[in-house]
Amino acid sequence: MSRRVSWRGMSCALLLLGSGVAQAHVKSESHSVWRVSGDEVSLEYSVPLTETIRLAETPGVQPPDSLLLDYFSRHIAVSAKAGDCKVDKPRAVRATDQFRRFEFTFRCPGPDGIELHASAFFDLIASHVNLAQIDKADGRFVEQMFTQDRQTLELEGEGEGLENAGFFEYVHMGLMHIFTGVDHMSFLLGLVLISRRTRDLVFVITGFTIGHSVTLALAVTGILRPHAEFIDALVALTIALIGAENIAVSTRLPGRVALASGGFLLAMILAKLAGFGTLPTLLLLGSALFTVNYLMISGHLRDAGRLRLVVTMVFGLIHGFGFAAGLLEFQMPKDRLAELLVGFNLGVEIGQLTVVFVLLALVEVLRRFSLALPRPIVVDGVAAALVALGLYWFIGRSF
Structure with missing residues (x-):
């Protein structure tokens, strides 16, 4: 086998790569940890810099915390059977050099029928997913995903468990x-x-x-x-x-x-x-x-x-x-x-x-x-x- 054939193969690979004809799924993700204790829900929301840059007012410049907090406050909520949950003043916290992290605390009128709502980034990129870990008061945790088609998670009787x-x-x-x-x-x-x-x-x-x-x-x-x-x-x-x-x-x-x-x-x-x-x-x-x-x-x-x-x-x-x-x-x-x-x-x-x-x-x-x-x-x-x-x-x- 000649070397020419092999290097032609490599050249074809580079041409395919550059053409962008091949379709690949590039994930857009964020991460959240929801801790539920009675009528109180605390949230730690982590977002890669590649996602927060989508909200930048100046192209290529990371947006300030105030802009991100305002956006997340409009796209993240918790509700209960007795009504909507009030959120304490959210704040930005230190994270790694690849993420920005924010904390929220929601206080609900009662512990029954709590639902988590997250719609951040779905208005910007439809394939975005939020990987959510939900820690319950009894020590159990649930790992679920928020997607464009599923922006609300019910804590009671979640339907995608594997128990049965x-x-x-x-x-x-x-x-x-x-x-x-x-x-x-x-x-x-x-x-x-x-x-x-x-x-x-x-x-x-x-x-x-x-x-x-x-x-x-x-x-x-x-x-x-x-x-x-x-x-x-x-x-x-x-x-x-x-x-x-x-x-x-x-x-x-x-x-x-x-x-x-x-x-x-x-x-x-x-x-x-x-x-x-x-x-x-x-x-x-x-x-x-x-x-x-x-x-x-x-x-x-x-x-x-x-x-x-x-x-x-x-x-x-x-x-x-x-x-x-x-x-x-x-x-x-x-x-x-x-x-x-x-x-x-x-x-x-x-x-x-x-x-x-x-x-x-x-x-x-x-x-x-x-x-x-x-x-x-x-x-x-x-x-x-x-x-x-x-x-x-x-x-x-x-x-």
Whole structure:
């Protein structure tokens, strides 16, 4: 296989990236924590700088606290069965360098029939979501989402809980999370592409399974909860990286591919230092070091199967947090977390194995009917597409 074919593939990837033809979902999110104690509701509302800038009177300049407080006061409310709840004077509090945070306290005429209302940003971007954690007086917490179609949450008898769901419903949720997750399916395609032998495929699927099982459990049990927007960006980066690895191996030019990948992430770091982007500098730096070293190592090994088991375990750790996002939208029964985790994880495994077997079966059918293209051409073409798609999502989710 000539180098020209491979670099044409990379050029196609860059052209696809620049054209913007591919459609990717770039999330617009804010976060809220509602603490309910009797007839009093306290709210901690956190908004990324990328969202608050939408309210700026001067383009590119962060709006003052007074403007944001006025906007949120008109779009956030609490009501009870006995009437609307009065809000104490809200205030801005210190947050990280990527977020602005505000606190509200609502006092209701009674504790019955409390409803939470949040419509901020839906008038600016319809796909915005607010990830809400609701801490109740009895120690239970609920994780829900405010969306344009669901701007009110009722505290009593919330309808999206999982208390009454059966084991097979948990399995079905995991299954559908794979079948409806284009990013996860894209990553699985990259794993199949890089695995030349069945043994290699077993290694990478095993590592991926171990990794996402660990972080899925950590996230759902509340032990570890990373920022969702960081995880979305890293999931996209893993797709680009698995595509880049395919190109590095097929061209036998891991140094150039690693240099190009590291240069891209270095540019992201410089952009961050200049004030652009939402990912922390240390996260970008760690990603760059990992990417360059992994591409260099994998490109020089004859049998990289065992190495990929370890690396795909790292990838699985990232994707596991992405899987958890699908569960955290629901009220989870604490006394059935083990059953929920086993069922959901089983569904994820069935889903990803189905995707893998369908891909392998498709390849076999094409080969038997002599319709299959030469492997080098397939690797270059699909890997370039994965790089383009992964980078497109990564940049979109980072800025």
